[in-house]
Amino acid sequence: MSQSDAEFENMQFVVLSGPSGSGKTTIVERLLATSPVKLVKSVSATTRSPRKNETDGENYYFLSRDDFAAKREAGEFLECAEVHASGNWYGTLKSEVRRARSLGGWALLEIDVQGAMRVMQEHPNALTIFLRTSSEKEFERRLRARGTETEEVIQRRLDTAHKELQFAPRYKFQVVNDDLDQAVRDINRIVQDWEKKPDA
Numbered sequence: 001m002s003q004s005d006a007e008f009e010n011m012q013f014v015v016l017s018g019p020s021g022s023g024k025t026t027i028v029e030r031l032l033a034t035s036p037v038k039l040v041k042s043v044s045a046t047t048r049s050p051r052k053n054e055t056d057g058e059n060y061y062f063l064s065r066d067d068f069a070a071k072r073e074a075g076e077f078l079e080c081a082e083v084h085a086s087g088n089w090y091g092t093l094k095s096e097v098r099r100a101r102s103l104g105g106w107a108l109l110e111i112d113v114q115g116a117m118r119v120m121q122e123h124p125n126a127l128t129i130f131l132r133t134s135s136e137k138e139f140e141r142r143l144r145a146r147g148t149e150t151e152e153v154i155q156r157r158l159d160t161a162h163k164e165l166q167f168a169p170r171y172k173f174q175v176v177n178d179d180l181d182q183a184v185r186d187i188n189r190i191v192q193d194w195e196k197k198p199d200a
Contacts, residue, residue: 008078008123013097013107014039014191015171017116018131019161021142023177027131028110030184036192038105042096045071045080048088061093079111079118090115106191113164120170127194129187130171134178136162 018024032039045061047068056062063071068089072080080091092109100107109119119126133139139161143154168174173190177183 008094008097011097011101013100013109013126015109015111015116015119015126015128016131017111017113017171019139019164020157021139021161022131022133023180023183024110024131026180027177027183027187028108031108031187034184035188037195038103039108040100040103040105042092042100042107042109044090044111045093046088046090079115081114081118083112083114113167117167117170127191128171128173129190130168130174131177131183132165132168132174134176136165138178
């Protein structure tokens, strides 16, 4: 094990995944404000272009493909992958986990299933939580209620959600988000119990 790997074996972080429509963004905002353990949101890196109103270093670290590839080759990512065959890469920089520790907290990684599987493989002691609704029909209802996506996009997201749900049992915990307040309480309780573990 390299010195870098050993460093992350002794570092705690939380991985949160879930399909589109599971409420991850809202949950993350609530967790940052209410968690019994200080959580610091990890800012992901990506090769995609910024959208309107997105700020580099706040929403994402927007990297050129060459810069992203160089960091990947240098082993600077905790996890990274090309997402949804889009041609764009996304990843979590190890420096973000270190930043959370320097602030006296745990890094909160809101990442997709592909990235989470990589983290589980390399860091089996990480706290991993899969956020879901009680049924796939509820996912579809929420996606349609947004009114922002075409039917083609909705169908693609539903297909992705179905595939992602197959990985839910691999996470240490699954939380149903049919009631936002209850889901936040459930995750806060999980985090609090995890902190009390002897090896946390």
